[in-house]
Amino acid sequence: MLTTDVENYPGFPDGVMGPELMQSFRTQALKFGARIEASRASRVDLKEQPYGIWVGDPGATNPTYRAETIIVSTGAKSVMLGLDQELDLIGHGISTCATCDGFFFKDHHIAVVGGGDSAMQEASFLSRFARKITVVHRRAELRASKIMQARVFANETIEFLWDTVVESYIGLSSLEGLRVRNVKTGQKSTLDVTGCFIAIGHTPNTGLFKGQLEMKDNGYLVTRPGSTRTSVEAVFACGDVQDDYYRQAVTAAGSGCMAAIDAERYLEGSSWGTSHP
């Protein structure tokens, strides 16, 4: 969860903090008797009901939980560049959260990698702190909306390195620079930055379901139009894990409600035939 300010959730004309909104969802669910256990599932078995869910050792003989129905809402996560040392340098110059970490880069020169709306939002936000921002983008034009483009082009702190990709990180205990390459000319150079914010998109957290639930080429779960039904009976999916188009907090919440209704009706044994999509 990396979005801090949510400006477009209905009912909050002045915006709301993401974590506060989530805390309210949680409190409300608990009030209605939900039991919440925060653990990481390591394996699922969707071959037959009741389905198995493992927490901890995925090789254990028996699953930790068995369920007649499952709602998958594992969301999506930021894509990283996948370069050597990347994980070691997170928190030491590499970041995926401008609102969290911008503060630590006062008067630094930093890079933002990406060309979409979220990259431009990060660059704009970071310009409050940084001395200079270099946007590194692999194409010659931005994918971001016109309004975001106008905003960043007007910002004197932000400059652009077009047709350029990051090849490697420089620095052992903290980031000291980036080795970059122009994809058109092949020319290599060094970018002298102490911070690198990566905003090159999201990927759904669906690794757990590979080979068991039908997915699109980009890894998002396929749901039957107008419902939250996946390719396996009684397994439903909601939120960003099945939505590569709208991706809003309110659409995720809406699809969560649909999944709850789908699961409840399934358990009640109501017919799937005529009225249900």
Next chain:
Amino acid sequence: MAHSTIKLSAESFEEEINASTEPILVDFWAEWCGPCKMIAPVLDEIAQEQAGKLKVAKLNVDEAPAVAQRFGVMSIPTMIVFRDGKPAKRLVGAKPKAALVDDLAEFL
């Protein structure tokens, strides 16, 4: 509460860290950091459950930027466990409680 999280300041930091007989985890956080707010209740629970083994303290980086800088904090939440007044382990980013407890196992 007897074993709640200790609030540190730039002034009290040195003394608290050096005076602690148990290892002490310091959570570097700020009001504007979403993941910091997510992990705060988890740290409160750990403070209660591990009382006597591990102390838990919080330092607001807005109020004490120099301390954050001294320990090279460039991302929050960063949690540093101090033992005998020296940094012994460093964790970056919010994570589920079970994962955090695993990471802290050597102190518990």
